[in-house]
Amino acid sequence: MTNFDTSLFTAKQLDEQDILAPFKRQFHFPKHQDTDVIYFCGNSLGLQPKNVEAAVLQELSDWKNLAISGFAKAQNPWLTYQEYLKPTLANIVGAKADEVTVMNTLTVNLHLLMLSFYKPTKQRFKIMMEAGAFPSDQYAIETLVKHFDLEPNDAIIEIEPREGEKLLRTEDILSAIAQHGDSLAVVMFGGINYYTGQLFDMAAITDAAHKVGAIAGFDLAHVVGNVPIQLHDWDVDFACWCNYKYLNGGPGAIGGLYVHEKYASNPSTPRLAGWWGNEEAIRFKMEKGFVPKTTASGWNISTAQILNTVSLKASLELFADATIERLREKSIQLTNYLEFLLHQLPNIQFEIITPKNVAERGAQLSLYFLENGKAIHQKMIDNGIIVDYREPGVIRVAPAPMYCSFEDVYRFYAILRDHF
Ligand SMILES: Cc1ncc(COP(=O)(O)O)c(C=O)c1O
């Protein structure tokens, strides 16, 4: 554990020791009064990697010059476009390459995967989530159970923190799973809660779900590219995520999903299908009868979305170089440093609601303001600090290790110290 202090010298020293520091120069930063903003909002939208522009221009050029032939003859043939992303993405989520694919967008993929894995019966029909899950996930699950003519109040179990607490205790999640037992169909948690920044024990939750015969699925929006995970080894059944946060795939970038190979390799696993999930060899035979690929790509439905995927493809090259393990190592130190400096600010009243234990959090710290949160957020923005505000009362501060430096964290602290 590094001994931190409040000097700029220490920040600069930490940057000098950081082997990932050069990656910062690979990104475009918005400007505030001619200097780079302090960008701690990679948990909402990651910055643009500088290699994206050329990669997009390559696809535009192939479209311009090859048109339909680009599916076979583009520099990166479009027919198999999702395949190019799989090795790096699989590494980031601890899966086999054939257990992941990219398609659609997060909430759409959550719907599609729930339709594969949620088979309510009279006895087993409940879905368990964390209370306060991201609204889009809540809406997805609410409308899914209604689709099956079930009452959300009966079918959705939300696990809440104990009275007076803001975080969930793993023991409470596990005992709730055991308690609902054979009425539980799916446990569907966020891997990290967007509001509190709490990282859940996905291995333990998966085990507990399996013990009662339920499926375990996760929304990894706030996990991918942030914290290394082992989906395959933990025996997680399914997961989905967006690629526009820590993975820097760009606004509305193509989403990602994981299906454990025991289901992915089985053509009988239920799904809603389209021709892009068919084997390439037979895709253009135009025959009746869906024959899925025996990989997660068997969930792909529509034509590869080249312009929506190319930026992620480019960004993943940086992740392959940096590696998620090294990013996490830096991230722990960077967020610990942020936490240390935040505790040196007696002039501002807030509570860090994110767990103190590094094993229970990623890059993000959530600062809860009893009052004036919104005004303080605006003042941060006015001072060139990009963070976001989430009702009620939370400013989320997330230094992404790929492009944030220790000096950025110091500058953030210095602004809060001097101007608030
Ligand atoms: C946990 C979570 N779920 C769902 C979404 C929404 O995803 P999308 O709009 O890409 O469907 C987000 C972020 O926007 C999120 O963080």
Ligand SMILES: Nc1ccccc1C(=O)C[C@H](N)C(=O)O
């Ligand atoms: N997709 C967006 C579009 C516009 C503004 C924010 C988002 C986010 O991704 C927010 C993020 N999911 C969150 O954790 O709040």
